[in-house]
Amino acid sequence: MCLGIPMKIVAVDPAGTGTVELDGVRHAVDLTLIETPKSGDHVIVHAGFAIERLDPAEADARIELFRSLAESRERDGDGG
Amino acid sequence: MKYVDAFRDPAAARALAGRIREAAAPLAGRSRPVQIMEVCGSHTMAIGRYGIRGLLPPHLRLISGPGCPVCVTDAGYIDAALELASRGVEICTFGDLINVPGSDTSLAAARSRGAAVTVCYSPLEAVERARRDPAREVVFLAVGFETTVAPVVSLVDRAAAEGLGNLSLLTAFKLVPPALEALAAAPDLAIDAFLCPAHVSAIIGADAYRPFAGRHRRPCVVAGFEPLDILYGIEGILRQLDAGEARVENQYSRVVTAAGNRRAQALIERLLRPVDAIWRGLGPVPASGLGLRPEFAAYDAENRHGLRVGPGRDAPGCRCGDVISGRLTPPECPLFGRRCTPASPVGPCMVSSEGSCAAWYKYGRIATERP
Secondary structure, eight states: OOOOEEEEEEEEOTTSEEEEEETTEEEEEEOTTSSSOOTTOEEEEETTEEEEEEOHHHHHHHHHHHHHHHHHHHHTTOOO | OTTTGGGGOHHHHHHHHHHHHHHHGGGTTSSSOEEEEEEEHHHHHHHHHTTGGGGSOTTEEEEEEEEOHHHHSOHHHHHHHHHHHHTTOEEEEOGGGTTOOOSSOOHHHHHHTTOOEEEOSSTHHHHHHHHHOTTSOEEEEEEEOHHHHHHHHHHHHHHHHHTOOSEEEEEEEEOHHHHHHHHHHOTTOOOOEEEEOHHHHHHHOGGGGHHHHHHHTOOEEEOOSSHHHHHHHHHHHHHHHHHTOOOEEESOTTTOOSSOOHHHHHHHHHHEEEEEEEETTTEEEEEEEEEEOGGGGGGBHHHHTTOOOOOOOOOTTOOHHHHHTTSSOGGGSTTBTTTBBTTBOSSHHHHSTTOHHHHHHHHSHHHHOOO
16 A cells, blocks of 8 residues: 655646656656655655655665676676 | 666575575574564565565564554444445545455445445545535545555645535554554564565654664664565665664665655644554554544544444454464465455455455465465
C-alpha cells in the first residue's frame, strides 16, 4: 500500500496540481505536499500525490556505488 | 523506468549477496538465527518477488512485520463500513480493502448485492463522487500508514474549500514507530534489527527512529523497495550487529531526509491527533493511530453517522495476528494454502496484495509446500 513510483514533473499548475511522466506516459498529480515543485523535478508518486522529492545526485551516487560493487566482484572472480 | 531499473541489476545483487554472506559470517556461532524484521508490506512483497530469502545464509531470517495496513485493521472496522453501506452511504476505498473479511462478510460481497462501493486509486476520486451527487453521503475508508495519511486527510481541506457537506472519513490510520515499540517490548519476539519502511520514512524522516533505536538497542536501517536497496539495507544491519552498534542508518537517501516531509507533517498535525488504536496481532497500542481533531468532527464518519467502530470477530482458525507480529511464518498456519488461498482467503494477510501470506503463497510455495 506504500508503494510509490519515481516520476518526472513535466508541468506545474498554479492550483497545486501538475503533470508527471513515466516512460512517456503522462499522469495528473497533486503537488501540494511538495515545496516549490518545478518542471524537471523527480518526485515519488503515491495514490495520485507526489509525497516527496527524489534527489537525482543521491540516486546517481548510489547507482554508481552498486555498479562499482558489481564490477569489483566480477573482477575478483566471485560472482556470488 | 528511470531510477527503478538501475536498482534491480542482477550483477550488483550477486555482489551484495556475497557481501551479506561475509558480514553474516561472524554472527553464525550464535545460539539462534539472526532475526531481521522487515516492517513494511511493500518490503515483504519485494523480498518475495526478487527471491531475496534465497540469497541469504541459513542463520539469517527475515521476519515480516505489521506493515500492511489492511492486515492490521480489525474486522470491526470492516463491519462499520458495511453498516454504513447498508444505510445507503457510498463507500470509497483503496482496492486492497474490498476483499478483506469483516466479522461476517466483505465489502466486495456487499457490492455484489448492490451496495455502493467504489474503488479509488487516488482519494481525490471521493471528492468527485461527493460533488456529483450532493444528496448522497460519501465515506472514504481512511486506512493507511504515514505514507498515505496526508493524501487521504487532505480530503478534509478539499471538502471544506468546495463546501461539500456530504463527504467524511472513517479513520483507521496507523503509525509505524509506536508499533516498533510494541514489537521490541514483546518478550517472546527476539528481533535483532529492523529494516524500516521506505515511504513512511519519507514522510516522518529517518530521525523519527532515533529514540527507538537508542532505547531498545536495535539497529534501524531505512531502505528503499528495490532489491538492491533491500540487500544493501540488510548488509548495513549486519555490519552494525557485527560491531555491536544500534544506530539509525538512512540507506534511501535519494528520497528520505533526516527530518522528513514537513509540509505533509504540518497537514497531518493540523487535522489529526494521536489516538490509541487496536492492531490485529499487536492488540491495543497507545497513541499508535490518528483521528480527526474535534474541530473537524463534521468530517468524521463515526461522528457524522452516529456509529462506533467496535471489535470484530476473526474467522475461526485464522492466525493472521501471529503472522503479523512475526510469531508464525505463513506456512506454519494450518489454513495456509489449504483452506486459505488468494482465490478464497480466510484472513486479511492472504487478501491484501502486500499481506505476508499472499507474498508467501505467490512467491514462496515451491520452497514451503508440504506433502
